[in-house]
Amino acid sequence: MEKALTSNESLAIITDMIAKAKKEAAGDGSFYLLLWGWVISVCNFGFYALEKANYEHPYYIWILVLPASFFSFYWSYKKRSKAKFKTHLDQVLSQIWLGVFIGILIILGFMPVLGFNHNPVILILAAVGMYATGSLIRVSIVKFGALVLAIAAIIAFLLPVSDQYLVAGIAMVLGYLVPGYYLKNTYRERI
Template sequence: MKEELSHTESLKIINEMISAAKNNYEQSGSFYFLLWGWVVMTANLGHYILEKFTSFEYPFIFWTLTLPAAIVAAWYGSRQKSKTNIKTHFSRLYGEVWVAMGICMVLSLLFMSKINFNHSAIIMMLAGAGTYLSGQMLKFRPLILGAFALWLAAIICFSLPMTDQYLVGAIGILAGYLIPGYLLKSAEK
């Protein structure tokens, strides 16, 4: 025999599932902000230093750090997914926000010559959008403020020569990913 739930009981179950899914991301969300924050900040600074102060022919070499970072992120994500018993619309949507942002970032890199090499500004805008949505979904104000730091970095990048955009990008990632990431990690405990 099938039991029918009251409206209140249904809402309670839905809220519990959303809280559980949110908790899963709050418990592991800092990992991604810290991983990508350190990798992207290092790549930005490395590229900036090599291009500005040396005659090294391949200053973009630091960006190869993103390849092992993507592997680590995928491995960590699959490990977390297998540990999670609750699959909700919220948990799926949270991950898909970043999949969409990542695809847009890769596309901006593939067509950077078509966008007048303002890819740093566009990537900062996209990172800001993903960070803002994450902050809203987790109701975590430091991520929301981090998004505004990334958007400010994007605005500044649009008015700078390409080389200097890497320095601004590093500062934007520090303010937009790393500081909120460490605050989120602290809140996870």
């Protein structure tokens, strides 16, 4: 016969489950922020430097996105198969970022139509994903990263296309890597 839980025991179990879900979402989120923050900032800075050096094919640097994509999908698959439980928060976050990813693919497909002003639009999409993530996991520095990305999008719209890569690289460092390292360090402290 099962023992009935007191209200304090029930509250403690619920609080513990919420804390675990938040810890898992925030900590695992740091992996993606760090991976994509590094890859996209390196690609943006690399493209900018190669173009300024008059390299004939500066866009070759973007090939780095392919192995990062495979690694990201592998990591996601591995994480899902190891997960003891899938929270509603996990599902919402993954759907938000899937939507951002699809939006970015569409934008990349229409770069010529956009006059190659795709970086500001991508920064806006990333800002929306970061703001939603920061709101859901209740971490202000992630929402601050969204603000940085949104401001960078405005600045980038006012610059020539070649300079937008420099702005996007800086935005990724401040808007993705800073929050990503904060989440990683905070997640470690909670373990």
